[in-house]
Amino acid sequence: MRKLCLILFIFCSFFALAQKQDYPIQPVAFTNVKLTDHFWTSRIETNRTVTIPASFARCESTGRVKNFQMAAERKGKFCTTYPFDDTDIYKTIEGASYSLALHPDKKLDAYVDSMITIVGKAQEADGYLYTARTIDPLHVGDWLGTERWVKEQENSHELYNAGHMYEGAVAHFMATGKRNFLNIAIKNADLLVRTFGPGKRHVAPGHEVVEMGLVKMYRVTGKKEYLALAKFFIEERGHKEYNKKSKNPYENGVYWQDDKPVVDQDEAEGHAVRAMYLYSGMADVAALTGDKEFLTAIDKIWNNMVGKKMYVQGSIGAVGDGERFGANYELPNATAYNETCAAIGNVFWNERMFLLHGESKYIDVLEKTLYNGLISGVGLDGKSFFYTNAMQIQDGFNHPDIERERAGWFTCSCCPTNVVRLMPSIPGYIYAQNGNDVFVNLFISGTGNLKVNNKGLQITQQNNYPWDGGLQFTVNPAGSMDMNLKLRIPGWAQNQAVPSDLYSYQTAQNKKVEIKVNGKAVxxxxxxxxxxxxxxxxxxxxxxxxxxxxxxxxxxxxKLAEDNNKVALQRGPVMYCAEWKDNDGKAANIIIPQNTIFTTAYKPELLNGVTVLTGDVKAVQVDSSGLSISTQNKTLTAIPYYSWANRGKGEMTVWFPQQVKYVELLTK
Amino acid sequence: MRKLCLILFIFCSFFALAQKQDYPIQPVAFTNVKLTDHFWTSRIETNRTVTIPASFARCESTGRVKNFQMAAERKGKFCTTYPFDDTDIYKTIEGASYSLALHPDKKLDAYVDSMITIVGKAQEADGYLYTARTIDPLHVGDWLGTERWVKEQENSHELYNAGHMYEGAVAHFMATGKRNFLNIAIKNADLLVRTFGPGKRHVAPGHEVVEMGLVKMYRVTGKKEYLALAKFFIEERGHKEYNKKSKNPYENGVYWQDDKPVVDQDEAEGHAVRAMYLYSGMADVAALTGDKEFLTAIDKIWNNMVGKKMYVQGSIGAVGDGERFGANYELPNATAYNETCAAIGNVFWNERMFLLHGESKYIDVLEKTLYNGLISGVGLDGKSFFYTNAMQIQDGFNHPDIERERAGWFTCSCCPTNVVRLMPSIPGYIYAQNGNDVFVNLFISGTGNLKVNNKGLQITQQNNYPWDGGLQFTVNPAGSMDMNLKLRIPGWAQNQAVPSDLYSYQTAQNKKVEIKVNGKAVxxxxxxxxxxxxxxxxxxxxxxxxxxxxxxxxxxxxKLAEDNNKVALQRGPVMYCAEWKDNDGKAANIIIPQNTIFTTAYKPELLNGVTVLTGDVKAVQVDSSGLSISTQNKTLTAIPYYSWANRGKGEMTVWFPQQVKYVELLTK
Known part of the structure; x- marks a missing residue:
């Protein structure tokens, strides 16, 4: 299996070399990196042993698989809620494929094949694959359009389904070498090429992802039409007529990133997941075509997002109504939406920005998201999820859209299946290279196998990151080798909270970053x-x-008025929160005075091993009569944000008052 | 002048008699009631001497008058913001006319005539009157439709303008006997009759009021076509195709009360002012045609509104986005919208419901609105207004849509001009009759002149209402007379907060309502x-x-979770609030324990004379360090809700915690 993969990667590299343009920096594929750490290895193993099987089981029990079976027989009634429920199977296959590449498993391999067979039978003769229509095209209902594609922008998600199919098929092909899923995808992509384009049908895809998918299909097949179609779809945005005066993002097109051509966009806007997939697709096309205008636009959009629209724990998409970005500095805590999928998309996009520009700030954002607002989306059990990622849970508040506890699955279950595919791909974010520049972006124990000028190079990391800052790298070239080792120095280690003025540190790190080579400081x-x-x-x-x-x-x-006079706690890449469980049943009542000194302790038995922070703070108490309120001294215990809500339901907070100005009295 | 009015009323009565159907109960016109009280007389006098001149002055200074002048010349550029700005002039003329009927004033009379001349010159040859189009029909812009009426439902307000024109014209005719404005209105109404109807153009008017206006025109002119057209417009609702699945009230038609035919509606929904004018129009048409289906619908809608969607101080339209009704029990305090116009519309509707049914519960709602959430909309100075009527102002909160202080005028200035016309008409809500049943609905000192079986009957009230519950009525029939005097016993006097289970009283009134006739209890x-x-x-x-x-x-x-464990204070018809000015600069920090005993005192020098409440309560204090919060004893002073925000800007609250469960710490 390993050898097969290697051959495939060489095969893929052939196409990469044949292309004139690409990302100047290339990532070192996850298959070439073997992890030995505890933090990620345990999560990836849980993903393999729990999340993937649970996800497939849920695809079966909820009717998602049945939809394909009914489509194959062209009879029955679409039996789940959303037409894009097809993608949960594609994404789980994608995750299972990554997992198979790292951890061969005949039973899983055979199961995946059986799923692919079911998917293939649902495909129509010309390549169209969309169970919600194929089951019974005459009774689709106007919601999805009575003809193919006509409601693509509004509701149907036909191209969204295609995009996830391509990503799943490419992953499956690269992991297993089998073409069974890829052939289905090619047949579908060829239909798109025949259907859409200049002189053919025009549409701005309603929920982007087909663009990224087509680029991956182009990389694997070398068919330039796929790349051209990806670019076409991106350039289709911004030409529909909307009510420009309206502030309603559905009326003015902002919800779909469709209010103006993408090259004129300069703000992260609309539905956050769609935005991330669009900007990732633009980065891909920019890299592969040399398009400068796309690049200029996503650079501006990135600055806007990171500088004005990102929560302190790396989450994005503040507004629940529309699962979307709010205005600049609109980052409410009590109603923060922060879809898990948006965090995953943010990782995709920032990886691509790094590959384009080679600047560490993109990995700073990626790391912040990965260690905080992304993995908060999956419970330590691997089978309970957050769709939204709260910033503050407070008793007496009633924000019905904000999840206070994890669920096993959702009617719209995009987030769990997105976690399934993200988790096993994490080793692929650690290393990258550009000729003999070798980048080390993430600090995870294990070994990366690279080629520099066709000579083997092994880099082994030993550390206890993110709990400990002592990092060791052993460099083993096949022979003596000129190479520039580029170690990312995280922004937080240099007192830059994120690469913008949105957040800053109140106190400086005591020490500077020290580097030694073979024992000698350099x-x-x-x-x-x-x-x-x-x-x-x-x-x-x-x-x-x-x-x-x-x-x-x-x-x-x-300018982030919501957080005036508040403080958040960070240690290394990890953002902290206070949870009810460690703090006498409450968290929203804590005041952290400016002079509070924190001590840290690693607790191996707690939450799969975490470093906790403790410090002397104030807590506001309401007595049982409800008539007397007072402030008391107490010891705060803070845990990593990502680990909250693994021990039941209760208060949680990320931002703490340093100084209270007013109180609001809550009575329910 | 008085004689002229009398003749006119006889003239109008002729039409009323000629009609087969009408309200079974008829109100005693405001012109037949002379007030001698302090509470309302001082407000009506302020309206006459300050508000009306200020309103006309603002119509001039903001360009509203200029729009008519430009329309007359068919050149220039519409120079205010909204196409319905025309109505501010119509409504001010309406208010001035009522005022002239009560208080002849040659100068004002001449000024109104000069305004009517300006209005008349803007009318097109066929009767069309809408300055936003007439000024320059070729450059109206798609927002208002490039042809007449085509955007009536969405934006143009062409029929809304017509409706207010009719109301103004009828008031002017009835007050002065002059036909100059009425003739303009007739010419316009005849155009509507030629344009709209079965076999002609169809439309559900975007912002209702033309229905009420046409009914008034029918009453004055006797033209049945006007009544038929009002009914037609009402029945036009509910036939457009909307996205029924959407929860967005603009997408599903709810915003315009257009999601289903009016006879199938059973909930107060959408834009609150539009809703009130629609339901008022339905009541009028039901009364005049005997339509039972309209009646059944508004009865259901009324129960829904009063039982689930009305604030404790009588305001409606809780949601700012869309100025609309929320869901059942959606009555948030911090973001309460409560447009002043909606309160005025609620008075119109409840008066009509009473005239239909003769039940006091409608007047209970009318009185609650009138003494609280309506007159809160105009400052004691008569020239400062609230567009919204807050339930809670709290430092540290930032609700940008909620007004904390009054303004002299608004870009959309419907509320001030609605106050202008409501205020002088108040004497018309006191008495009503049905044969020899004589209803006394409101308790305001003064004299009403009625006819019972063609014999004169004078009723004189002497009281210090709403501050004192001792009411005296002197009955002076022209001769000995059989008559049933029906004195309303307010719900609150019998421990019914409103005629529903939305609010209730925690403590019962100590005394029963006592009635004496000629000194003897009966x-x-x-x-x-x-x-x-x-x-x-x-x-x-x-x-x-x-x-x-x-x-x-x-x-x-x-079920009104927002107000769990809270208490509001009422005395007589007056709802109370705590304002910063009387409570050491704060109001949102007050807890009223269940055992608090209140004392009352009339303060003639305060806020034009009010009874204040005082009691021992708790107040939550944040010390200057921002690290210590405590509870202290204090004396609360509460003032009538309507009188808040007349002494500067600061905290105010209507609902008080009786028992605090949690606190939220605010830092800005």
Whole structure:
């Protein structure tokens, strides 16, 4: 299996080389990286043993599989809620494929094949694959359009389904070498090529993802039409007539990133998941075609998002109504929506921005999202999920849209199946290279196998990240090798909360980042956020980097009025929260005075192993009469944000008052 | 002048008699009632001397008058914001006309005539009158439709303008006997009759009011086509295709009360002002045609509104986005919208419901609205207004849509000009009759002149209502007269907060309502909420009624979660609030324990004379460090809700915690 993969990657690389343009930096594929750490390995293993089987089981029990079976027979009645429920199967196959590449499993392999057979039978003769219509095209109802594609922009998600199918098929092909799913995808993609394009049908896809999918299909098949169609779809946006005066994002087109041509867009807007997939697709097409205008636009959009629309724990998509970005600095805590899928999309996009620009700030955002607002979306049990990721849970508040506890599945279950596919791909985000520049982006124990100028290079990391800042890298080139090792120095280690003025640190790290090569401290230069160590490397060279790990008090730009006079707690890449369980049943009653000193302790038995923070704070208490309110001293215990809601339901908060100005009295 | 009016009323009565159907109960016109009280007389006088001149001045200074002048010349550019700005002039003329009827004023009379001349010149040859189009029909812009009427439902308000024109014209004709404005209105109404109807153009008017206006035109002119057209417009609703699945009231038609035919509607829905004018129009048409289906529908809608969608101080239209009704029990305090116009519309509708059914519960709602959430909309100075009427102003909260202080005028200035016309018409809501049943609905000192069986009957009220419950009525028939005097016993005097289970009283009134006739207590029967005193009346008969005036603790139905464990304070018809000015700069920090005893005191020098409530309560304090919160004893001073925001800007609250469960810490 391993060999097969290698052959496939060489095969794919052939196409990559044949292309004139591509990302200047190339990631080191997850299949070439073997993890030995606890933090991620345990999550990936849980994903393999629990999440993937649970996800397939739910696709079966909820009727998602049955939809395909009915479509194959052209009879019955679509039996789930959304036409895009098809994609849950595609995404679970994608995740299972990544998992198979890392961890061969005949039973799973055979099961996936059986699913692909079911999917294939639902495909119409010309390649169309969309169970909601194929089951009974005459009774689809006007909601999805009585003809193919006519409601694509509004509701139907026909191209969204196609995009996820392509991503699943490419992953399956690359992991297993089998073409059974890929052939289905090619047949469908060829239908799109015949249907859409200049002189043919025009549409701005309602929920983007087909663009990324088509790019992946192009990479695997080399068919330039797929790349051209991806670009066409992107350029279709912004030409429909909307009510420009309206502030309603459904009326003015903003919801779909369709209010103006993408090259004129400069703000992260509309439905956050759609936005992330669009910007990722634009990055792909920009890289592969050399399009400068797409690049200029996504650079501006990135600055806007990171500078004005991202929560302190890396989540995006603040507004529940429309699952969308709000206005600049609209980041409410009590109603934060923060869809898990949007965090995943944000990882996709920032990885691509890094591959385009080679700057560490994109990985800073990626890391912040990954360790906080993304993995908060899946419980430690691997089978309970958050669709939204709250910033504050407070008793006496009633925000019906905000989840207070995890669920096993959702009617719209995009998030769990997105987690399924993201988790096993994480090793692919650690290393990247551009010629003999080798980037180390994430600090996860394990070994990466690279090729530099066709010579093998092994990099082994040993650390206890994210709990400890002591990082060790062993460099093992096949032979003596000139290579520039580029170690990311995280923004937080240099007192930059995110690469913008949205958040900043109230207190500076006590120590500077130190780097030693073979035991000797070196003066290093910093390029684009990376410490560059250039030398002739030989087998067994050891590099040590010490990231300072003081508890950091994060404060928000004063324009973020919601968080005025508040503080958030960070240590390393990990954002903290207070949860009811560790704090006498409450969390929203805590005041952290400016002079609070925190101590840290690693608790191996707690929440699969976490470092907790403790400090002396104030707590506001309401007595049982409901007539007397007072402030008492107490010891705060803070846990990593991602680990909340694994021990039952109750208060949680990320931002703490440092100073209270008023109180609101709640009576229910 | 007085004589002229009398002739005119006889003239109008002729039409009323000629009609087969009408309201079974007829109101005693405001022109037949002379007030001598302080509470309303001072407001009506302020309206006459300050509000009316200020309103005309603002119509001039903001360009509203200029729009008519440009339309007359067919050149220029519409110079205000909304096409319905024309109606501010119509409504001010309406208010000025009522005022002229009560208080002749040659200068004002001449000024109104000059305005009517300007209005008339803007009318097109066929009767069309809509300055936004007539000024320059070729450059109206698609927003208003490039042809007449085509955007009536969405935006143009062409029929809304017509409706207010009719109301203004009828008022002017009835007050002055002059036909100059009425002729303009007739010319316009005839155009509508030629344009709309079965076999002609169809439309559901976007913002209702033309229905009420046409009914008034029918009453004055006797032209049955006007009544038929009003009915046609009402029946046009509910036939457009909307997205029924959508929850967005603009997409599903609910915003315009257009999601289903009016006879199938059973919930108060959509834009609250539009709703009130529609239901009022339905009542009018039901009364005049005997239509039972309209009646059944508005009865259901009324029960829904009063039982699930009305604030404790009588306001309606809870939701700012769309100025509309929310869902059942959606009555948030912090974001309460409560447009002043909606309260005025609610008075119109409840008066009509009373005239249809003769039940006091409608007047209970009318009185609650009138003394609280309606007159809160105009400052004691008569020239500062609220468009919205807040339930709670709290420091540290940021609700940008909620007004914290009054303004002199608004870009959309419907509310001030609605106040202008409502205020002088108040004497018309006091008395009503059905044959020799004479209803006394409101308790305002002064004299009403009625005719019972063609014999004169004078009823004189002497009281200090709403501050005092001792009411005196002197009955002076022209000669000995059989007559049933029906005195409304307010719900609150019998421990019914409103005629529904939405609110109730925590404590009962100590005394029962007592009635004496010529000094002797009588046993009275209660019919439909009225104490009925049937006897042969003679000159100088005296009736006394004592309404208990204990301070009442109002609590909300537990389904109104927002107000769980809270209390509101009422005394007589007046709802109270705490305002910062009387309570050490704060109001949202007050807890009223269940055992608090209130004392009352009339303060003639305060806020044009009000009774204030005081009691021992708790107040939550945040110290200057922002780290310590505590509860202290204090004396609460509560003032009538309607009188808040006349002494600067600060906290105000209507609902008080009786028992706090949690606190929210606010930091800005």
């Amino acid at each position: 003066d290093y230069i910093i390029q684009n956020g990376y410490a560059v160590i250039s030398k002739k490397w030989k087998k067994g060279d050891k590099v040590e980097m010490n990231l300072p790990m003081d508890v950091q008090r994060v404060v928000a730009n004063e | 046993d009275y029967i209660i019919q439909n909420g009225y104490a009925v005193i049937s006897k042969k009346w003679k000159k100088g008969d005296k009736v006394e009624m004592n309404l208990p005036m204990d301070v009442q603790r109002v609590v909300a139905n537990e």
